[in-house]
Amino acid sequence: MNPKPTIRGEPDEIQPSLRLSPASLAPSGPAVELVDLHKAFGSKPVLRGLTLDLLRGETLCVIGGSGTGKSVTLKHIVGLLRPDRGTVRIDGTDIFQSDNGRLGEIRKKIGFLFQGAALLNSLNVFENVALPLREHERPPEGEIRRQVMEKLALVDLADAAEKMPDEISGGMKKRVGLARAIIRNPEIMLYDEPTAGLDPIMASTINALVLDLQKKLKVSSLVVTHDMSSVFRIADRIAMLLEGRVHKVGTKEEFRTSEDTKVQKFIYGDSEGPLRRDASR
Amino acid sequence: MIQLVARAEAWFENACLEAGRALTLLADTVRALREVRLRFGEIVNQCFRATYGSLPVTVLTALFSGAILALGTGMELAKYGQEATIGYVVAASMCREMGPVMTAIALAGLMGSSYAAELGTMKVSEEIDALEVMSISPVRFLVMPRVVSLVAASLALTILVNVIGIVGGAIVSVSSFGVAFDTYFTNAQDILKLHDIWMGLLKAGCFALSTALVGCTMGLSTTGGAAGVGRSTQKTVVISFVMVLILDYLLTKGAELMGVFEAGS
Numbered sequence: 001m002n003p004k005p006t007i008r009g010e011p012d013e014i015q016p017s018l019r020l021s022p023a024s025l026a027p028s029g030p031a032v033e034l035v036d037l038h039k040a041f042g043s044k045p046v047l048r049g050l051t052l053d054l055l056r057g058e059t060l061c062v063i064g065g066s067g068t069g070k071s072v073t074l075k076h077i078v079g080l081l082r083p084d085r086g087t088v089r090i091d092g093t094d095i096f097q098s099d100n101g102r103l104g105e106i107r108k109k110i111g112f113l114f115q116g117a118a119l120l121n122s123l124n125v126f127e128n129v130a131l132p133l134r135e136h137e138r139p140p141e142g143e144i145r146r147q148v149m150e151k152l153a154l155v156d157l158a159d160a161a162e163k164m165p166d167e168i169s170g171g172m173k174k175r176v177g178l179a180r181a182i183i184r185n186p187e188i189m190l191y192d193e194p195t196a197g198l199d200p201i202m203a204s205t206i207n208a209l210v211l212d213l214q215k216k217l218k219v220s221s222l223v224v225t226h227d228m229s230s231v232f233r234i235a236d237r238i239a240m241l242l243e244g245r246v247h248k249v250g251t252k253e254e255f256r257t258s259e260d261t262k263v264q265k266f267i268y269g270d271s272e273g274p275l276r277r278d279a280s281r
Numbered sequence: 282m283i284q285l286v287a288r289a290e291a292w293f294e295n296a297c298l299e300a301g302r303a304l305t306l307l308a309d310t311v312r313a314l315r316e317v318r319l320r321f322g323e324i325v326n327q328c329f330r331a332t333y334g335s336l337p338v339t340v341l342t343a344l345f346s347g348a349i350l351a352l353g354t355g356m357e358l359a360k361y362g363q364e365a366t367i368g369y370v371v372a373a374s375m376c377r378e379m380g381p382v383m384t385a386i387a388l389a390g391l392m393g394s395s396y397a398a399e400l401g402t403m404k405v406s407e408e409i410d411a412l413e414v415m416s417i418s419p420v421r422f423l424v425m426p427r428v429v430s431l432v433a434a435s436l437a438l439t440i441l442v443n444v445i446g447i448v449g450g451a452i453v454s455v456s457s458f459g460v461a462f463d464t465y466f467t468n469a470q471d472i473l474k475l476h477d478i479w480m481g482l483l484k485a486g487c488f489a490l491s492t493a494l495v496g497c498t499m500g501l502s503t504t505g506g507a508a509g510v511g512r513s514t515q516k517t518v519v520i521s522f523v524m525v526l527i528l529d530y531l532l533t534k535g536a537e538l539m540g541v542f543e544a545g546s
Contacts, residue, residue: 180415
Protein backbone atom coordinates (compact mmCIF):
# COMPACT_ATOMS: atom_id res chain seq x y z
CA MET A 1 0.00 0.00 0.00
CA ASN A 2 1.28 3.42 -0.86
CA PRO A 3 2.29 5.23 2.35
CA LYS A 4 2.14 8.70 0.81
CA PRO A 5 -0.15 11.32 2.37
CA THR A 6 -3.86 11.19 1.61
CA ILE A 7 -6.14 14.01 0.63
CA ARG A 8 -8.82 15.63 2.81
CA GLY A 9 -7.49 13.72 5.79
CA GLU A 10 -9.30 10.61 4.59
CA PRO A 11 -8.24 7.03 5.32
CA ASP A 12 -4.98 5.66 4.02
CA GLU A 13 -6.69 3.79 1.20
CA ILE A 14 -7.25 7.01 -0.70
CA GLN A 15 -4.40 7.48 -3.11
CA PRO A 16 -2.58 10.70 -3.95
CA SER A 17 -3.73 10.25 -7.55
CA LEU A 18 -7.13 11.41 -6.32
CA ARG A 19 -5.59 14.81 -5.78
CA LEU A 20 -6.65 17.21 -8.48
CA SER A 21 -4.05 19.00 -10.44
CA PRO A 22 -4.25 22.79 -10.21
CA ALA A 23 -4.76 22.91 -13.96
CA SER A 24 -7.82 20.73 -13.89
CA LEU A 25 -9.25 22.69 -10.98
CA ALA A 26 -8.51 26.02 -12.51
CA PRO A 27 -11.70 26.67 -14.55
CA SER A 28 -14.42 25.62 -12.14
CA GLY A 29 -13.42 22.56 -10.15
CA PRO A 30 -14.63 18.98 -10.49
CA ALA A 31 -17.99 18.21 -12.04
CA VAL A 32 -18.85 15.77 -9.24
CA GLU A 33 -17.31 15.51 -5.78
CA LEU A 34 -18.07 12.55 -3.54
CA VAL A 35 -17.00 13.47 -0.04
CA ASP A 36 -16.56 10.83 2.67
CA LEU A 37 -19.71 8.89 1.74
CA HIS A 38 -20.94 6.37 4.26
CA LYS A 39 -23.98 4.23 3.59
CA ALA A 40 -25.30 1.11 5.27
CA PHE A 41 -28.36 -0.98 4.44
CA GLY A 42 -29.58 -2.31 7.75
CA SER A 43 -26.52 -3.57 9.56
CA LYS A 44 -24.54 -4.05 6.34
CA PRO A 45 -22.21 -1.14 5.51
CA VAL A 46 -21.75 -0.64 1.77
CA LEU A 47 -19.88 2.66 1.54
CA ARG A 48 -17.32 3.34 4.26
CA GLY A 49 -15.91 6.76 3.57
CA LEU A 50 -15.78 6.96 -0.20
CA THR A 51 -14.11 10.10 -1.54
CA LEU A 52 -13.71 10.62 -5.25
CA ASP A 53 -13.85 13.43 -7.82
CA LEU A 54 -15.08 13.30 -11.39
CA LEU A 55 -13.11 15.91 -13.27
CA ARG A 56 -14.70 18.10 -15.91
CA GLY A 57 -14.60 16.50 -19.33
CA GLU A 58 -13.00 13.24 -18.23
CA THR A 59 -14.23 9.66 -18.41
CA LEU A 60 -13.73 7.98 -15.07
CA CYS A 61 -14.32 4.24 -14.90
CA VAL A 62 -15.23 2.82 -11.52
CA ILE A 63 -14.37 -0.84 -11.13
CA GLY A 64 -14.60 -3.24 -8.24
CA GLY A 65 -16.10 -6.53 -7.21
CA SER A 66 -19.80 -7.11 -6.65
CA GLY A 67 -21.08 -5.47 -3.49
CA THR A 68 -18.31 -2.89 -3.25
CA GLY A 69 -20.81 -0.06 -3.68
CA LYS A 70 -20.41 0.97 -7.33
CA SER A 71 -24.10 1.25 -8.22
CA VAL A 72 -24.88 2.64 -4.77
CA THR A 73 -22.34 5.39 -5.48
CA LEU A 74 -24.11 6.27 -8.74
CA LYS A 75 -27.47 6.46 -6.95
CA HIS A 76 -25.98 8.89 -4.43
CA ILE A 77 -24.79 11.17 -7.23
CA VAL A 78 -28.34 11.62 -8.53
CA GLY A 79 -29.86 11.80 -5.06
CA LEU A 80 -31.79 8.54 -5.30
CA LEU A 81 -30.05 7.48 -2.09
CA ARG A 82 -29.07 9.66 0.86
CA PRO A 83 -25.79 8.94 2.58
CA ASP A 84 -25.64 8.23 6.29
CA ARG A 85 -22.66 10.55 6.38
CA GLY A 86 -20.75 12.62 3.84
CA THR A 87 -22.12 14.41 0.82
CA VAL A 88 -22.15 14.82 -2.96
CA ARG A 89 -21.44 18.07 -4.73
CA ILE A 90 -22.37 18.68 -8.36
CA ASP A 91 -20.70 21.75 -9.81
CA GLY A 92 -19.93 22.76 -6.24
CA THR A 93 -23.55 22.50 -5.03
CA ASP A 94 -24.27 20.12 -2.18
CA ILE A 95 -27.22 18.11 -3.52
CA PHE A 96 -28.34 16.99 -0.08
CA GLN A 97 -28.62 20.59 1.11
CA SER A 98 -30.71 21.52 -1.95
CA ASP A 99 -34.49 21.68 -1.96
CA ASN A 100 -36.49 19.58 -4.43
CA GLY A 101 -36.58 22.35 -7.02
CA ARG A 102 -32.82 22.86 -6.96
CA LEU A 103 -32.23 19.10 -7.00
CA GLY A 104 -34.48 18.89 -10.05
CA GLU A 105 -32.39 21.56 -11.78
CA ILE A 106 -29.16 19.73 -10.91
CA ARG A 107 -30.58 16.45 -12.22
CA LYS A 108 -31.34 18.11 -15.55
CA LYS A 109 -27.57 18.35 -16.08
CA ILE A 110 -27.20 14.60 -15.64
CA GLY A 111 -27.88 11.71 -17.98
CA PHE A 112 -28.15 8.29 -16.38
CA LEU A 113 -27.98 4.98 -18.22
CA PHE A 114 -29.45 2.33 -15.93
CA GLN A 115 -28.11 -1.20 -15.96
CA GLY A 116 -31.46 -2.58 -17.18
CA ALA A 117 -32.18 0.59 -19.25
CA ALA A 118 -35.30 1.29 -17.09
CA LEU A 119 -37.47 2.15 -20.09
CA LEU A 120 -41.10 2.92 -19.35
CA ASN A 121 -42.92 -0.16 -20.59
CA SER A 122 -46.15 1.71 -21.30
CA LEU A 123 -44.41 3.99 -23.84
CA ASN A 124 -42.88 3.05 -27.16
CA VAL A 125 -39.23 3.68 -28.02
CA PHE A 126 -39.91 7.13 -29.52
CA GLU A 127 -42.04 8.23 -26.58
CA ASN A 128 -39.44 6.99 -24.10
CA VAL A 129 -36.71 9.07 -25.71
CA ALA A 130 -39.02 12.06 -26.16
CA LEU A 131 -40.22 11.97 -22.55
CA PRO A 132 -37.63 14.35 -20.99
CA LEU A 133 -38.23 16.89 -23.78
CA ARG A 134 -42.02 16.68 -23.47
CA GLU A 135 -41.85 17.04 -19.70
CA HIS A 136 -39.38 19.92 -19.55
CA GLU A 137 -38.58 22.02 -22.62
CA ARG A 138 -41.82 21.15 -24.45
CA PRO A 139 -40.66 22.27 -27.90
CA PRO A 140 -43.00 21.92 -30.90
CA GLU A 141 -43.75 18.32 -31.89
CA GLY A 142 -41.70 18.65 -35.10
CA GLU A 143 -38.64 19.69 -33.12
CA ILE A 144 -39.16 16.79 -30.68
CA ARG A 145 -39.34 14.37 -33.61
CA ARG A 146 -36.17 15.79 -35.15
CA GLN A 147 -34.17 15.56 -31.92
CA VAL A 148 -35.46 12.10 -30.98
CA MET A 149 -34.78 10.64 -34.43
CA GLU A 150 -31.30 12.20 -34.38
CA LYS A 151 -30.48 10.50 -31.08
CA LEU A 152 -32.07 7.21 -32.17
CA ALA A 153 -29.97 7.32 -35.35
CA LEU A 154 -26.91 7.85 -33.18
CA VAL A 155 -27.58 4.52 -31.42
CA ASP A 156 -28.61 2.91 -34.71
CA LEU A 157 -32.25 2.46 -33.72
CA ALA A 158 -34.11 4.85 -36.00
CA ASP A 159 -36.08 1.91 -37.40
CA ALA A 160 -37.29 0.82 -33.97
CA ALA A 161 -38.95 4.11 -33.01
CA GLU A 162 -42.48 2.72 -32.98
CA LYS A 163 -41.66 -0.52 -31.18
CA MET A 164 -42.64 -1.17 -27.57
CA PRO A 165 -39.88 -2.01 -25.07
CA ASP A 166 -41.05 -5.63 -24.77
CA GLU A 167 -40.61 -6.05 -28.53
CA ILE A 168 -36.89 -5.25 -28.53
CA SER A 169 -33.80 -7.07 -27.20
CA GLY A 170 -31.88 -6.22 -24.05
CA GLY A 171 -29.08 -4.63 -26.04
CA MET A 172 -31.54 -2.49 -27.99
CA LYS A 173 -33.19 -1.42 -24.73
CA LYS A 174 -29.81 -0.31 -23.45
CA ARG A 175 -29.23 1.76 -26.58
CA VAL A 176 -32.69 3.33 -26.24
CA GLY A 177 -31.80 4.09 -22.63
CA LEU A 178 -28.64 5.79 -23.84
CA ALA A 179 -30.56 7.83 -26.43
CA ARG A 180 -32.98 8.93 -23.68
CA ALA A 181 -30.10 9.79 -21.34
CA ILE A 182 -28.44 12.08 -23.90
CA ILE A 183 -31.59 13.64 -25.40
CA ARG A 184 -31.13 16.83 -23.37
CA ASN A 185 -27.38 17.03 -23.98
CA PRO A 186 -26.32 16.49 -20.36
CA GLU A 187 -23.09 17.85 -18.92
CA ILE A 188 -22.53 14.75 -16.81
CA MET A 189 -23.21 11.16 -17.90
CA LEU A 190 -23.47 8.28 -15.48
CA TYR A 191 -23.36 4.76 -16.89
CA ASP A 192 -24.25 1.69 -14.84
CA GLU A 193 -22.73 -1.32 -16.59
CA PRO A 194 -23.27 0.09 -20.11
CA THR A 195 -21.91 -2.95 -21.94
CA ALA A 196 -23.19 -5.72 -19.68
CA GLY A 197 -25.18 -8.28 -21.66
CA LEU A 198 -24.23 -6.85 -25.04
CA ASP A 199 -22.52 -8.70 -27.86
CA PRO A 200 -18.91 -7.57 -28.56
CA ILE A 201 -19.89 -5.48 -31.58
CA MET A 202 -22.65 -3.66 -29.73
CA ALA A 203 -20.39 -3.21 -26.70
CA SER A 204 -17.85 -1.64 -29.02
CA THR A 205 -20.55 0.65 -30.46
CA ILE A 206 -21.52 1.79 -26.95
CA ASN A 207 -17.87 2.40 -26.09
CA ALA A 208 -17.48 4.45 -29.26
CA LEU A 209 -20.57 6.47 -28.29
CA VAL A 210 -19.18 7.16 -24.83
CA LEU A 211 -15.95 8.39 -26.40
CA ASP A 212 -17.83 10.39 -29.00
CA LEU A 213 -19.96 12.14 -26.38
CA GLN A 214 -16.88 13.07 -24.43
CA LYS A 215 -15.10 14.35 -27.52
CA LYS A 216 -17.97 16.30 -29.08
CA LEU A 217 -19.90 17.51 -26.06
CA LYS A 218 -17.10 17.53 -23.48
CA VAL A 219 -19.34 15.46 -21.23
CA SER A 220 -17.93 14.34 -17.89
CA SER A 221 -18.62 10.62 -17.63
CA LEU A 222 -18.59 8.21 -14.75
CA VAL A 223 -18.81 4.62 -15.90
CA VAL A 224 -19.43 1.75 -13.51
CA THR A 225 -18.36 -1.45 -15.21
CA HIS A 226 -16.81 -4.87 -14.88
CA ASP A 227 -15.85 -4.95 -18.55
CA MET A 228 -12.08 -4.37 -18.45
CA SER A 229 -11.72 -4.17 -22.24
CA SER A 230 -14.19 -1.26 -22.17
CA VAL A 231 -12.34 0.31 -19.28
CA PHE A 232 -9.02 0.28 -21.12
CA ARG A 233 -10.69 1.71 -24.20
CA ILE A 234 -12.72 4.56 -22.76
CA ALA A 235 -11.21 5.57 -19.41
CA ASP A 236 -9.12 8.64 -18.79
CA ARG A 237 -8.80 7.53 -15.19
CA ILE A 238 -9.83 4.41 -13.30
CA ALA A 239 -11.02 4.16 -9.72
CA MET A 240 -11.08 0.80 -8.02
CA LEU A 241 -13.45 0.34 -5.08
CA LEU A 242 -12.81 -2.15 -2.35
CA GLU A 243 -14.93 -2.59 0.76
CA GLY A 244 -16.81 0.65 0.21
CA ARG A 245 -13.77 2.86 -0.23
CA VAL A 246 -11.57 3.94 -3.10
CA HIS A 247 -8.72 1.49 -3.15
CA LYS A 248 -6.80 3.04 -6.03
CA VAL A 249 -7.29 5.84 -8.54
CA GLY A 250 -5.05 6.34 -11.49
CA THR A 251 -4.57 6.40 -15.21
CA LYS A 252 -4.84 3.31 -17.39
CA GLU A 253 -1.06 3.07 -17.46
CA GLU A 254 -0.81 3.32 -13.69
CA PHE A 255 -3.25 0.43 -13.39
CA ARG A 256 -1.48 -1.68 -15.98
CA THR A 257 1.86 -1.28 -14.24
CA SER A 258 0.53 -1.41 -10.69
CA GLU A 259 2.27 -3.80 -8.32
CA ASP A 260 -0.86 -4.00 -6.18
CA THR A 261 -1.97 -7.64 -6.21
CA LYS A 262 -5.61 -6.73 -5.61
CA VAL A 263 -5.59 -4.46 -8.65
CA GLN A 264 -3.82 -7.05 -10.77
CA LYS A 265 -6.19 -9.82 -9.75
CA PHE A 266 -9.19 -7.70 -10.59
CA ILE A 267 -8.12 -6.28 -13.92
CA TYR A 268 -6.89 -9.63 -15.23
CA GLY A 269 -9.78 -11.60 -13.73
CA ASP A 270 -7.49 -13.99 -11.90
CA SER A 271 -8.95 -15.84 -8.95
CA GLU A 272 -5.65 -17.39 -7.87
CA GLY A 273 -3.00 -14.73 -7.83
CA PRO A 274 -1.58 -11.72 -9.64
CA LEU A 275 -0.79 -12.07 -13.28
CA ARG A 276 1.18 -9.60 -15.34
CA ARG A 277 0.00 -9.50 -18.87
CA ASP A 278 -0.15 -6.91 -21.53
CA ALA A 279 -3.52 -5.31 -20.85
CA SER A 280 -3.56 -3.74 -24.26
CA ARG A 281 -4.04 -6.99 -26.12
CA MET B 282 -45.77 -12.53 25.63
CA ILE B 283 -42.94 -10.04 25.19
CA GLN B 284 -42.53 -11.27 21.61
CA LEU B 285 -46.24 -10.73 21.00
CA VAL B 286 -46.04 -7.18 22.31
CA ALA B 287 -42.93 -6.53 20.21
CA ARG B 288 -44.72 -7.83 17.11
CA ALA B 289 -47.77 -5.68 17.82
CA GLU B 290 -45.49 -2.71 18.29
CA ALA B 291 -43.72 -3.38 14.99
CA TRP B 292 -47.06 -3.81 13.22
CA PHE B 293 -48.38 -0.55 14.67
CA GLU B 294 -45.20 1.28 13.76
CA ASN B 295 -45.39 -0.05 10.21
CA ALA B 296 -49.07 0.88 9.93
CA CYS B 297 -48.32 4.43 11.10
CA LEU B 298 -45.45 4.68 8.61
CA GLU B 299 -47.67 3.58 5.72
CA ALA B 300 -50.47 5.91 6.81
CA GLY B 301 -47.91 8.72 6.89
CA ARG B 302 -46.73 7.84 3.39
CA ALA B 303 -50.31 7.81 2.11
CA LEU B 304 -51.04 11.22 3.66
CA THR B 305 -47.83 12.67 2.20
CA LEU B 306 -48.82 11.25 -1.17
CA LEU B 307 -52.26 12.85 -0.79
CA ALA B 308 -50.66 16.24 -0.11
CA ASP B 309 -48.32 15.84 -3.11
CA THR B 310 -51.25 14.76 -5.29
CA VAL B 311 -53.26 17.82 -4.28
CA ARG B 312 -50.27 20.01 -5.20
CA ALA B 313 -50.00 18.17 -8.53
CA LEU B 314 -53.64 18.98 -9.38
CA ARG B 315 -52.46 22.18 -11.06
CA GLU B 316 -51.21 19.91 -13.86
CA VAL B 317 -54.64 18.41 -14.53
CA ARG B 318 -54.90 20.15 -17.89
CA LEU B 319 -51.41 19.05 -18.88
CA ARG B 320 -52.18 15.42 -18.01
CA PHE B 321 -55.74 15.47 -19.35
CA GLY B 322 -55.05 12.82 -22.00
CA GLU B 323 -53.62 10.40 -19.45
CA ILE B 324 -56.50 11.10 -17.05
CA VAL B 325 -59.02 10.28 -19.79
CA ASN B 326 -57.10 7.08 -20.63
CA GLN B 327 -57.03 5.99 -17.00
CA CYS B 328 -60.68 6.94 -16.54
CA PHE B 329 -61.67 4.84 -19.55
CA ARG B 330 -59.61 1.95 -18.19
CA ALA B 331 -61.24 2.18 -14.75
CA THR B 332 -64.82 2.46 -16.02
CA TYR B 333 -64.67 0.13 -19.01
CA GLY B 334 -62.55 -2.43 -17.17
CA SER B 335 -64.86 -2.51 -14.16
CA LEU B 336 -68.14 -2.35 -16.06
CA PRO B 337 -68.97 -6.08 -16.34
CA VAL B 338 -68.24 -6.74 -12.67
CA THR B 339 -70.06 -3.67 -11.34
CA VAL B 340 -73.11 -4.16 -13.55
CA LEU B 341 -73.50 -7.79 -12.54
CA THR B 342 -72.85 -7.00 -8.87
CA ALA B 343 -75.36 -4.16 -8.93
CA LEU B 344 -78.05 -6.19 -10.69
CA PHE B 345 -77.82 -9.06 -8.24
CA SER B 346 -77.41 -6.80 -5.20
CA GLY B 347 -80.70 -5.07 -6.06
CA ALA B 348 -82.34 -8.42 -6.74
CA ILE B 349 -81.16 -9.97 -3.46
CA LEU B 350 -82.17 -6.86 -1.53
CA ALA B 351 -85.66 -6.99 -3.06
CA LEU B 352 -85.97 -10.73 -2.45
CA GLY B 353 -84.80 -10.59 1.17
CA THR B 354 -86.87 -7.61 2.24
CA GLY B 355 -89.80 -8.63 0.04
CA MET B 356 -90.19 -11.98 1.84
CA GLU B 357 -90.40 -10.20 5.20
CA LEU B 358 -92.62 -7.35 3.99
CA ALA B 359 -94.97 -9.83 2.31
CA LYS B 360 -95.75 -11.29 5.73
CA TYR B 361 -97.35 -7.95 6.61
CA GLY B 362 -98.79 -7.34 3.16
CA GLN B 363 -96.32 -4.49 2.62
CA GLU B 364 -94.52 -5.83 -0.46
CA ALA B 365 -95.53 -2.72 -2.38
CA THR B 366 -92.95 -0.81 -0.29
CA ILE B 367 -90.01 -2.85 -1.59
CA GLY B 368 -89.15 0.10 -3.83
CA TYR B 369 -88.53 2.27 -0.74
CA VAL B 370 -86.07 -0.19 0.75
CA VAL B 371 -84.18 -1.01 -2.43
CA ALA B 372 -83.81 2.58 -3.63
CA ALA B 373 -82.74 3.96 -0.25
CA SER B 374 -80.32 1.10 0.41
CA MET B 375 -78.78 1.22 -3.04
CA CYS B 376 -78.22 4.96 -3.17
CA ARG B 377 -77.14 5.48 0.43
CA GLU B 378 -75.03 2.40 1.06
CA MET B 379 -74.91 -0.49 -1.33
CA GLY B 380 -74.23 1.37 -4.56
CA PRO B 381 -71.16 3.25 -3.30
CA VAL B 382 -69.86 0.30 -1.27
CA MET B 383 -70.34 -2.27 -4.06
CA THR B 384 -68.61 0.04 -6.53
CA ALA B 385 -65.78 0.71 -4.10
CA ILE B 386 -65.23 -2.98 -3.42
CA ALA B 387 -65.14 -3.73 -7.15
CA LEU B 388 -62.72 -0.84 -7.81
CA ALA B 389 -60.49 -1.80 -4.88
CA GLY B 390 -60.21 -5.35 -6.20
CA LEU B 391 -59.77 -4.36 -9.83
CA MET B 392 -58.05 -0.98 -9.92
CA GLY B 393 -56.38 -0.60 -6.50
CA SER B 394 -54.56 -3.88 -6.94
CA SER B 395 -53.73 -2.98 -10.53
CA TYR B 396 -52.18 0.36 -9.44
CA ALA B 397 -50.09 -1.38 -6.78
CA ALA B 398 -48.90 -4.02 -9.24
CA GLU B 399 -48.12 -1.48 -11.99
CA LEU B 400 -46.26 1.01 -9.83
CA GLY B 401 -44.63 -1.79 -7.86
CA THR B 402 -43.28 -3.35 -11.04
CA MET B 403 -42.07 0.07 -12.18
CA LYS B 404 -40.36 0.54 -8.83
CA VAL B 405 -38.50 -2.76 -8.85
CA SER B 406 -37.49 -2.37 -12.51
CA GLU B 407 -36.04 1.11 -11.73
CA GLU B 408 -38.58 2.94 -13.94
CA ILE B 409 -39.57 5.15 -11.00
CA ASP B 410 -35.89 5.89 -10.34
CA ALA B 411 -35.47 6.74 -14.03
CA LEU B 412 -38.35 9.24 -13.81
CA GLU B 413 -36.81 10.89 -10.76
CA VAL B 414 -33.40 11.11 -12.42
CA MET B 415 -35.08 12.80 -15.40
CA SER B 416 -36.60 15.30 -12.92
CA ILE B 417 -40.07 13.96 -13.67
CA SER B 418 -42.15 13.67 -10.53
CA PRO B 419 -43.74 10.19 -10.28
CA VAL B 420 -46.61 11.82 -8.36
CA ARG B 421 -47.41 14.22 -11.19
CA PHE B 422 -46.73 11.73 -13.94
CA LEU B 423 -48.26 8.56 -12.49
CA VAL B 424 -50.16 9.08 -9.25
CA MET B 425 -52.23 12.21 -9.86
CA PRO B 426 -53.81 10.97 -13.13
CA ARG B 427 -54.71 7.67 -11.46
CA VAL B 428 -56.23 9.31 -8.38
CA VAL B 429 -58.27 11.84 -10.36
CA SER B 430 -59.48 9.25 -12.86
CA LEU B 431 -60.47 6.71 -10.22
CA VAL B 432 -62.50 9.30 -8.31
CA ALA B 433 -64.24 10.39 -11.54
CA ALA B 434 -64.81 6.79 -12.63
CA SER B 435 -66.22 5.83 -9.25
CA LEU B 436 -68.76 8.66 -9.37
CA ALA B 437 -69.95 7.58 -12.83
CA LEU B 438 -70.01 3.91 -11.88
CA THR B 439 -71.88 4.56 -8.62
CA ILE B 440 -74.67 6.35 -10.49
CA LEU B 441 -74.86 3.41 -12.90
CA VAL B 442 -74.78 0.87 -10.07
CA ASN B 443 -77.57 2.71 -8.25
CA VAL B 444 -79.77 2.65 -11.36
CA ILE B 445 -79.03 -0.98 -12.22
CA GLY B 446 -79.53 -2.06 -8.60
CA ILE B 447 -82.93 -0.40 -8.48
CA VAL B 448 -83.84 -2.04 -11.79
CA GLY B 449 -82.67 -5.43 -10.43
CA GLY B 450 -84.91 -4.91 -7.44
CA ALA B 451 -87.79 -4.00 -9.72
CA ILE B 452 -87.44 -7.22 -11.72
CA VAL B 453 -87.65 -9.34 -8.56
CA SER B 454 -90.48 -7.24 -7.10
CA VAL B 455 -92.55 -7.70 -10.22
CA SER B 456 -91.72 -11.34 -10.89
CA SER B 457 -91.73 -12.68 -7.32
CA PHE B 458 -94.11 -10.41 -5.43
CA GLY B 459 -96.43 -9.15 -8.14
CA VAL B 460 -95.69 -5.47 -7.42
CA ALA B 461 -96.52 -3.23 -10.37
CA PHE B 462 -93.60 -1.43 -12.03
CA ASP B 463 -95.33 1.91 -11.54
CA THR B 464 -95.84 1.31 -7.83
CA TYR B 465 -92.25 0.19 -7.35
CA PHE B 466 -90.73 3.17 -9.12
CA THR B 467 -93.14 5.69 -7.60
CA ASN B 468 -92.17 4.47 -4.14
CA ALA B 469 -88.50 4.48 -5.04
CA GLN B 470 -88.84 8.05 -6.29
CA ASP B 471 -90.72 9.11 -3.14
CA ILE B 472 -88.10 7.86 -0.72
CA LEU B 473 -85.10 9.23 -2.58
CA LYS B 474 -84.05 12.74 -1.74
CA LEU B 475 -81.29 14.69 -3.37
CA HIS B 476 -79.13 14.43 -0.25
CA ASP B 477 -79.26 10.61 -0.47
CA ILE B 478 -77.75 10.79 -3.93
CA TRP B 479 -75.13 13.37 -2.93
CA MET B 480 -74.22 11.49 0.23
CA GLY B 481 -73.77 8.30 -1.77
CA LEU B 482 -71.61 10.08 -4.32
CA LEU B 483 -69.54 11.76 -1.59
CA LYS B 484 -68.92 8.33 -0.11
CA ALA B 485 -68.02 6.91 -3.51
CA GLY B 486 -65.51 9.72 -4.07
CA CYS B 487 -63.89 9.20 -0.66
CA PHE B 488 -63.69 5.43 -1.15
CA ALA B 489 -62.06 5.84 -4.55
CA LEU B 490 -59.61 8.43 -3.22
CA SER B 491 -58.63 6.07 -0.44
CA THR B 492 -58.29 3.08 -2.79
CA ALA B 493 -56.17 4.98 -5.31
CA LEU B 494 -53.89 6.38 -2.60
CA VAL B 495 -53.46 3.00 -0.93
CA GLY B 496 -52.67 1.33 -4.28
CA CYS B 497 -50.18 4.01 -5.32
CA THR B 498 -48.53 4.19 -1.87
CA MET B 499 -48.08 0.44 -1.78
CA GLY B 500 -46.80 0.40 -5.35
CA LEU B 501 -44.26 3.18 -4.81
CA SER B 502 -42.94 1.61 -1.61
CA THR B 503 -42.50 -1.85 -3.15
CA THR B 504 -39.19 -3.59 -2.56
CA GLY B 505 -38.02 -7.13 -3.13
CA GLY B 506 -38.73 -7.96 -6.78
CA ALA B 507 -41.71 -10.00 -7.96
CA ALA B 508 -42.51 -11.26 -4.47
CA GLY B 509 -42.58 -7.66 -3.25
CA VAL B 510 -45.03 -6.72 -6.01
CA GLY B 511 -47.26 -9.62 -4.92
CA ARG B 512 -47.15 -8.47 -1.29
CA SER B 513 -47.98 -4.87 -2.25
CA THR B 514 -50.94 -6.00 -4.33
CA GLN B 515 -52.28 -8.20 -1.57
CA LYS B 516 -51.88 -5.49 1.07
CA THR B 517 -53.62 -2.98 -1.20
CA VAL B 518 -56.73 -5.14 -1.53
CA VAL B 519 -56.93 -5.88 2.20
CA ILE B 520 -56.30 -2.28 3.33
CA SER B 521 -58.64 -0.84 0.68
CA PHE B 522 -61.52 -3.13 1.72
CA VAL B 523 -61.05 -2.26 5.39
CA MET B 524 -60.75 1.45 4.58
CA VAL B 525 -64.01 1.37 2.60
CA LEU B 526 -65.88 -0.01 5.60
CA ILE B 527 -64.23 2.33 8.12
CA LEU B 528 -64.84 5.39 5.92
CA ASP B 529 -68.42 4.26 5.29
CA TYR B 530 -69.11 4.16 9.00
CA LEU B 531 -67.40 7.48 9.68
CA LEU B 532 -69.18 9.28 6.83
CA THR B 533 -72.59 7.83 7.74
CA LYS B 534 -72.08 8.75 11.39
CA GLY B 535 -70.89 12.19 10.39
CA ALA B 536 -73.95 12.71 8.22
CA GLU B 537 -76.19 11.51 11.02
CA LEU B 538 -74.58 13.87 13.52
CA MET B 539 -75.01 16.77 11.11
CA GLY B 540 -78.67 15.79 10.69
CA VAL B 541 -78.35 15.31 6.95
CA PHE B 542 -80.89 12.49 6.74
CA GLU B 543 -83.45 14.03 9.11
CA ALA B 544 -83.24 17.42 7.44
CA GLY B 545 -84.05 16.04 4.05
CA SER B 546 -86.69 13.49 5.04
